[in-house]
Amino acid sequence: MRLQHLLYLSLGVLSISSCGVTKNARHQEIPFDEGIKKINHVVVIYMENHSFDNLYGEFKGANGIANVRKGDFLQVDENGKAYQYLPEIPRNNSFPTNLPNQFFNIDQYVPSDKATPDVTHRFYHNQLQINGGKMDKFALYNDSKGLAMGYYNTEKLPLYPFAKAYTLCDNFFQSVFGGSYLNHIYMISAAIPVWPDAPSSLVAKLDANGKMIKDGVVTPDGYAINHVLSRNKPYPAQSDTSKLLPSQTMPTIGDRLTAKNVSWAWYSEGWDDAVAERKNNFAYNHEPFLYFANYEDGKEGRQHMKDQNDFIKAAKEGTLPSVSFVKPGGGNDEHPGSSAVYSSEQLAVNLINAVLEGPNAKDALVILTYDEFGGFFDHVNPPVVDRWGPGSRIPAIVIGPFAKRGVVDHTPYETVSILSFIEKRWGIDPLAERDKKANPFRNALVFK
Numbered sequence: 001m002r003l004q005h006l007l008y009l010s011l012g013v014l015s016i017s018s019c020g021v022t023k024n025a026r027h028q029e030i031p032f033d034e035g036i037k038k039i040n041h042v043v044v045i046y047m048e049n050h051s052f053d054n055l056y057g058e059f060k061g062a063n064g065i066a067n068v069r070k071g072d073f074l075q076v077d078e079n080g081k082a083y084q085y086l087p088e089i090p091r092n093n094s095f096p097t098n099l100p101n102q103f104f105n106i107d108q109y110v111p112s113d114k115a116t117p118d119v120t121h122r123f124y125h126n127q128l129q130i131n132g133g134k135m136d137k138f139a140l141y142n143d144s145k146g147l148a149m150g151y152y153n154t155e156k157l158p159l160y161p162f163a164k165a166y167t168l169c170d171n172f173f174q175s176v177f178g179g180s181y182l183n184h185i186y187m188i189s190a191a192i193p194v195w196p197d198a199p200s201s202l203v204a205k206l207d208a209n210g211k212m213i214k215d216g217v218v219t220p221d222g223y224a225i226n227h228v229l230s231r232n233k234p235y236p237a238q239s240d241t242s243k244l245l246p247s248q249t250m251p252t253i254g255d256r257l258t259a260k261n262v263s264w265a266w267y268s269e270g271w272d273d274a275v276a277e278r279k280n281n282f283a284y285n286h287e288p289f290l291y292f293a294n295y296e297d298g299k300e301g302r303q304h305m306k307d308q309n310d311f312i313k314a315a316k317e318g319t320l321p322s323v324s325f326v327k328p329g330g331g332n333d334e335h336p337g338s339s340a341v342y343s344s345e346q347l348a349v350n351l352i353n354a355v356l357e358g359p360n361a362k363d364a365l366v367i368l369t370y371d372e373f374g375g376f377f378d379h380v381n382p383p384v385v386d387r388w389g390p391g392s393r394i395p396a397i398v399i400g401p402f403a404k405r406g407v408v409d410h411t412p413y414e415t416v417s418i419l420s421f422i423e424k425r426w427g428i429d430p431l432a433e434r435d436k437k438a439n440p441f442r443n444a445l446v447f448k
Contacts, residue, residue, distance in 0.1 A: 035447025036425045036440075039402060041364040043315075043324045043355050044418055045348055046187070046286075048180060048335035049121060049374025052170060052393040055341075057103070058154035059163065061408040062170040065103050065151065068379050074101050075139040075149065086146030087139050091117040099146050103377075106150040111342075112157070118337030119144045119375030123178030123225040124204065124212040126373070126391050133381040142375055149377050158345035159368065159397065162352060167398040167407045167444040173382050173390035174372045175415040175434065180335075181227050183371040183391075184288040187415050188325075190432035191250045192388060193291065196222035199242060229284050230291040234274045236284060247293035253323075253419055254289055254304055256428045263321035265304050267311035269329030281329035286371075312351070318359025323422055326351055336374055352399060362401060365445075367418060369396040383412065385434065390414050398444040411443040 057065035074082040086099040094109045110116050120142045128141040129148075138148035154160055176186045185193055195218050204216030217226045224245055229235050231244040257264045266289055268274075270282030284290070287305065295301040308328065314320045327333070328351075334344035348368060355364050373392035382390045396413065398404075414434075421440035423430055430436035 030447040032442050032445065032447070033424065035402070035445070036421070038447060039363055039365045039400075039425060041320050041322060041324070041355075041360045042422060042425070043320070043326060043364060043366045045326045045351055045366065045368040046184070047328070047344065047348060047368065047370045048286075048333040048339070049119070049372060049376075050334060050341075050370050050395065051373040051376040051378035052172070052380070052395050053103075053378045054151050054374070054376035055157060056154050056163065056168065056170070056395050057151045059160075059168060059170070059408070062168060063380065063410065064170070065379065068103070070102070073135050073377070073379055075146075076136050077140060083139065086149055089117070089145055089147045090143070092147075095147070099149075103149055103151055104146075105153065106147075107153045107156070112152055113340050113342040115338060115340050116150075116336050117144045117147060118335070119148055121179045121372055121375040122215060122227075123176075123182065124215060125375070126177040128212065129375070129377075130381065130392070135377070135379055135381060138375070138377045144375065148375055151376075152341060158342060158349050162349075162368070162399055163395075163397050164406065166400070166403040166405060167409050169396040169398065169409045169411070169413055169441075169444060170393075171380070171410050172369065172394060172396040172413040172417075173415070174370075174392060174394050176389040177391040178225060178372065179227055180283075180371045181285040182225055183415060184286055185248075185291060186388075187371070187418065188254065188288045189248075189250055189252045189292075190416050190419060190430075190435045193224040193245060193248050194222055195224040195245055198222065198224070202228075202243065227285060232290050232292075232296045234277065234282075234284070234290075237277075245291060247296060248291050249293050251431055252289065252292055252294070253422060253428075253431065254301065255294060256423070256431070257323060257426065258301070258304075260426055260428060262323065262426050264323035264325075265306045265310070265321050266325040266327070267306050267308045268327045269308035269332060271305065272307040272309070281331050283327070283330045283333065286327050286333070312354050315351075315354035315358045315360065320355070320358075320360045320364070322426070334370070356400070364400050365402055366399040367396065367421075367441075368399065369415070369418075370394040371415075398441060402445045402447060404444060404446050407444070409444045411439055413439055413441065417441060 089095040125141045129138040131137045198218040202217040205214040228245045270280040273280030274282035289295040378393045380393045416435040417438040419435040420438040
């Protein structure tokens with residue numbers, strides 16, 4: 001019997017208390033810094049573009065939409081006036097034109113096995129949507145308008161049994177504002193890519209207060225913050241190389257792991273096909289090591305970039321490296337516009353089960369999270385750390401024999417908490433201040 005089915009059977013004995021801890025939660029007997037040495041395989045599954053409220057807003061015991069009072073966070077227009085109805089959702093006639101100005105359930109109009117339109121999730125837009133903590137301009141600064149306020153039936157999600165049975169983090173934030181490309185790179189480097197001589201057509205224009213006048217790929221002071229592909233191959237045929245990001249040279253977690261002789265790999269769906277220039281579903285902006293000089297074609301670091309099929313094979317055979325990053329491809333990664341939630345999560349379930357049913361399960365830790373919010377509303381105002389973020393709140397599920405059972409963990413985390421954990425486990429120097437200070441899932445794990 002597959003683990004997912006076993007989890008469904010076990011849910012009845014898992015009851016989350018008001019503080020998010022089950023009555024039968026195991027007592028932590030070994031200190032965290034010692035206990036983490038029991039974990040020899042870390043698997044990070046990186047899905048796409050959903051806020052916490054969008055997927056887990058209905059999760060019992062979590063800080064979700066039940067904690068929002070009626071009338072809070074009414075969406076407003078450019079003049080600050082509340083909409084009577086949410087702005088009409090374009091590119092899809094399944095949604096009514098008179099949706100109330102509040103949360104609404106997407107499933108009643110578009111089932112989770114069907115894709116919805118994409119939702120705007122760029123660097124400056126994310127900040128405008130948050131609007132200084134008022135959280136009231138998601139519908140305004142969004143090409144999909146009212147769709148930003150939609151959420152899914154949490155208990156119908158394929159990943160829900162894992163969130164219920166293990167640890168769901170409900171105070172986990174994407175480390176930087178904006179979209180997939182930037183959050184992927186930050187997740188492995190805790191740094192923002194630089195492009196000081198970018199074409200002027202790609203540079204954003206801001207007013208004296210730093211508010212966006214014209215969106216762009218690069219900030220006025222030369223940081224590449226929005227969607228751009230790398231000049232390192234592979235990249236799509238017919239690409240204008242003058243508009244591709246030059247190789248970056250700052251250190252990455254891959255460099256650190258290699259220096260420590262710790263085995264690791266980044267597994268992308270469609271990677272082998274992309275390298276061979278065959279038709280593929282590889283998402284070029286979702287392989288962050290592709291942007292770095294140490295991983296150019298012909299460099300030694302290239303051996304760490306592998307296909308998702310290699311991960312499944314290694315998980316089943318018990319030959320996983322110490323650290324695995326797993327990235328489903330376009331159409332399977334839960335990205336609105338190109339992927340359906342249900343089928344994408346079912347793939348994620350299969351990836352998790354490959355680990356938990358394989359020979360490496362006994363000392364494995366699986367962290368499933370999302371690169372960013374995808375433009376969807378979340379009612380929790382992100383903490384202010386620096387000019388880059390953190391951005392919006394996103395789901396994260398901690399799974400495996402060392403994860404607390406049936407717990408909602410309210411501890412503040414961010415994407416580079418993943419870096420922090422890896423660094424602490426293998427005695428690696430932090431890459432930057434953000435990962436140095438991030439909580440490495442101390443309250444999500446228990447060791448005996």
